[in-house]
Each structure stands twice: as structure tokens, then as C-alpha cells.
Amino acid sequence: MKMKVKEVADLVGISVRTLHHYDDIGLLKPDETTEAGYRYYSDQNLETLQQILFFRELDFPLKEIKEIITAPSFDRVEALRLHREMLQKKRERIDLMIATIDKTTKHMNGEIDMTNEEKFAGFDFSHNPYEEEARKRWSNQAVDQANTAFTNEALGEKMNDIFRRLAALTDIPPESVEAQTGIAEWYHFLNSSTGNYYSPEAFKGLGELYVADERFTKNIDQFGEGLARFMRDAMAVYADNHKK
Numbered sequence: 001m002k003m004k005v006k007e008v009a010d011l012v013g014i015s016v017r018t019l020h021h022y023d024d025i026g027l028l029k030p031d032e033t034t035e036a037g038y039r040y041y042s043d044q045n046l047e048t049l050q051q052i053l054f055f056r057e058l059d060f061p062l063k064e065i066k067e068i069i070t071a072p073s074f075d076r077v078e079a080l081r082l083h084r085e086m087l088q089k090k091r092e093r094i095d096l097m098i099a100t101i102d103k104t105t106k107h108m109n110g111e112i113d114m115t116n117e118e119k120f121a122g123f124d125f126s127h128n129p130y131e132e133e134a135r136k137r138w139s140n141q142a143v144d145q146a147n148t149a150f151t152n153e154a155l156g157e158k159m160n161d162i163f164r165r166l167a168a169l170t171d172i173p174p175e176s177v178e179a180q181t182g183i184a185e186w187y188h189f190l191n192s193s194t195g196n197y198y199s200p201e202a203f204k205g206l207g208e209l210y211v212a213d214e215r216f217t218k219n220i221d222q223f224g225e226g227l228a229r230f231m232r233d234a235m236a237v238y239a240d241n242h243k244k
Contacts, residue, residue, distance in 0.1 A: 002031060002040040012049065027066045028052060051076065054083040058090065063201050096121055158193070160223070162186050166231060167224030174234035180241070183234040200239040207235030 009016045022028035023039065028049055031042035041049075048069065055065045068074060100121045107114040166182050173179065190198055190206075198206060210216040210228040220228040 002042055003046075005030070005039040005041070008041050008046070008049070012053070014053075022049075022052070022062075025062065025066070027062055047076065051079055051083075054079075054087075058083070058086050061201065063199055067202070158189065162189060163220065163223040163227065166234075167227050170224055170226055170230040174230060175237045179230075179234045180238055183231065183238050186231070187235075187238060200242040204236050204239035207232035207239075210235075 003011070005016055005019050009019055019028070019039070023030060028045065030039040031045050032040040034040075051069055052065055055068070056062075060068075069079075100119070103112065103114055103118060106112045107119075162182075162185055166186065169176075169179050169182055174183075187198070187203055190203070210220055211232045217228045220231065
């Protein structure tokens with residue numbers, strides 16, 4: 001039996017506005033929308049919503065969730081196993097932070113001494129380990145799509161010209177006007193010529209692949225040593241400056 005949007009919102013504990021937003025961005029499309037605009041959700045919709053909320057609990061951005069759950073390689077059962085594993089790790093990290101709070105309280109009361117390292121046990125804002133693990137499981141499609149630009153001969157010469165221009169900029173800061181102008185050309189080239197659409201966030205993730213995946217690094221660095229790393233940094237700056 002299908003459920004109305006208000007019924008789903010009450011069941012899950014989220015707002016109707018949130019469900020409307022998920023529909024608008026294509027993250028969770030209701031099984032049926034009537035001509036009058038009423039949304040009806042199926043059991044499969046609810047299963048998808050559960051996956052979305054598990055990812056949200058692990059601090060995944062909505063854009064990343066959409067890329068993951070719509071990938072052909074995505075497996076719901078495997079995802080549930082991964083959710084459990086990630087939540088277990090998150091609980092361990094929270095337990096460590098609670099222990100740090102308790103120690104800090106005793107330290108402030110003069111009961112114990114704490115090293116500077118102990119004061120920050122459990123904190124880690126450098127990356128999202130849960131997102132990294134998900135990408136390991138489901139990022140093959142992203143790698144394959146990104147490789148398209150490198151293997152399409154029709155795009156080759158134009159792409160090579162952009163690489164050469166960027167290689168000439170590697171001695172200047174990636175956040176400079178010249179570097180950002182050059183990387184903007186690369187962003188627009190990818191979105192207009194490769195058949196793929198890259199949001200600023202996906203563009204930033206692609207830059208990470210240029211360094212993390214030796215296939216990309218080898219192809220790019222032939223135009224200049226360190227070009228892949230320079231592009232990654234410039235792409236990150238560009239993405240951060242163009243977030244919606």
C-alpha cells in the first residue's frame with residue numbers, strides 16, 4: 001500500500017519539506033505523483049529512503065549519496081553491511097570523545113594530568129572516513145567515466161592543449177586568478193565535451209582521483225611533472241568557490 005508524503009514524514013521523523021527537496025533534486029522520486037501534485041511512496045521508495053538516511057547519519061553530502069545509490073554497481077545488502085560497519089566505527093569514535101570529556105573534567109578539577117594529545121583524542125576533521133570507504137566500494141563507475149576524456153581521440157588534441165596551458169602554470173599558487181582561469185577552462189571542457197556532467201563537488205572529487213589513481217597521474221604528468229597534483233589543488237579551490 002502506497003503512503004502519502006505526510007505519512008512518510010511522520011513515520012520517518014523528517015519534514016515534508018525535506019521529502020519535497022529529495023524529489024526536486026532527483027534523490028528520491030515518489031513512485032507516483034498525481035496531476036494534482038500529490039506524492040505517493042512505495043515500499044521500494046521507503047527502502048531507498050532508509051539507505052539515504054543511513055548515509056546522512058554518516059555525514060555524506062546529498063550529491064554524494066545520489067551518485068552512490070544510482071550507480072549500477074550499488075548493492076543494497078552490501079550497503080547495509082557497510083552502514084553497520086561504519087556506524088560501529090562512529091560509535092567507537094564517539095565513545096573515545098566521551099572518555100576525553102570525562103578526562104578533561106577530571107583534569108580541570110585537578111584530579112589528573114592530561115597531555116595535549118589526550119585533550120584532542122577522538123577529534124578528526126581532516127576527512128570523512130565513511131565516505132572514503134563507500135567510494136572504495138562504488139567508485140569504479142566514476143573512474144571509468146572520468147577516463148573517457150583520456151581515451152576519446154576526437155577530444156584528444158583540445159584536451160592536450162588545455163593540459164599544456166595548465167602545465168605552464170604549476171609554479172604559481174592554485175588559487176591564483178591565472179590558475180583558476182585555466183582550471184575553469186578544464187571544468188567547462190569536461191561538462192561540454194565528454195558526455196558527463198560534473199557538479200563542482202564531483203569536479204573536486206575527480207581532482208582527487210587524478211592523484212589517488214596512478215592511471216590518471218601517469219597520463220596527466222606526461223605534460224609536466226606535478227601537473228596532476230596542481231590540478232587537484234586548483235580543482236578543489238574552484239569547487240569550493242562555486243558551491244551552490
